[in-house]
Amino acid sequence: MNEVYKPLQEIYQKLNIRDSAIYYQNKIKEYDLLVLNSKYNSLQEVINRDKKEEKKSSKNYIIRIFIGLGAIGCIIIYFFKRKAKNTEEILNSEPILPETYHHLIDLLEKKDPAFMFAFEKVYPKFRENLLAKNADLQQSEIEFCALLKIQLTTKEIAKYTFIETRTVQNKKYRLRKKFEIPSNLDIYIWINQF
Known part of the structure; x- marks a missing residue:
């Protein structure tokens, strides 16, 4: 529009028709103001759109954090339930009568070779x-x-077999390797299935 108004304003100015020259000069200013206003509105739209996107991304970030925390919480709950279930399995497994248990311990303390015979009477399919x-x-x-099947701790095994606790731990480790027992599975729970 300025390309139309500017030549008209110059023509009226040369012809010395002031009213028309001022009129087109004002039109040029109006148009410039309109263009500036349009640029300002466009800039505001871009800024508002950026703010909305920023809010969306911050909301998405917060949602991702909550989803992540929820997933971590579910994993923790799963492992606690699994551990509780495994502990319950140990507790609910074939219980040894106290007399039988004490008899087995007594045989161990005496280093009596009859220990394995007595043990196999209680658990005939174990071997x-x-x-x-x-x-x-x-x-x-x-x-x-x-x-391990009769749930003796590392210290108890060391005591009854007259070996160091470190040796007991090494034997447990070798058994884990030999049977390919996963590291997250308690060896007592694994042995208890036999």
Whole structure:
């Protein structure tokens, strides 16, 4: 529009028709003001759109944080329930009568070779099931698994077998490797299935 108004204003100015020259000069200013106003409105729209996108992205960020925290919470709850279930399985597994348990411990303290015979009376399929899992087991490893089966702690095993606790831990580690027991699974829970 300025390309139309400007030549008209110049023509009226040369012809010395002031009213028409001023009229077109005002039209040029109006148009410039209109263009400036339009640019300002466009800039405001861009700013508002950026603010909305920023709000959306911050909302998305907050939503992602809550989803992440929820997922972590679910994982933690899952592991606690799993651990509780595994503990419950141990507690609900074939219980040894106190007399039988004390008899087995007594045989261990005396280093009596009859321990394994007494143990196999209580758990007749234990040796067979272990050998089915790994046929290369030695007799000493089967006996060690029997100690784990009756839920003796590392210190108790060390005490009854007259070896260092570190040696007991090493034996547990070797059994884990031999049977490929996952590191997140308690060895007592694993042994308890036999």
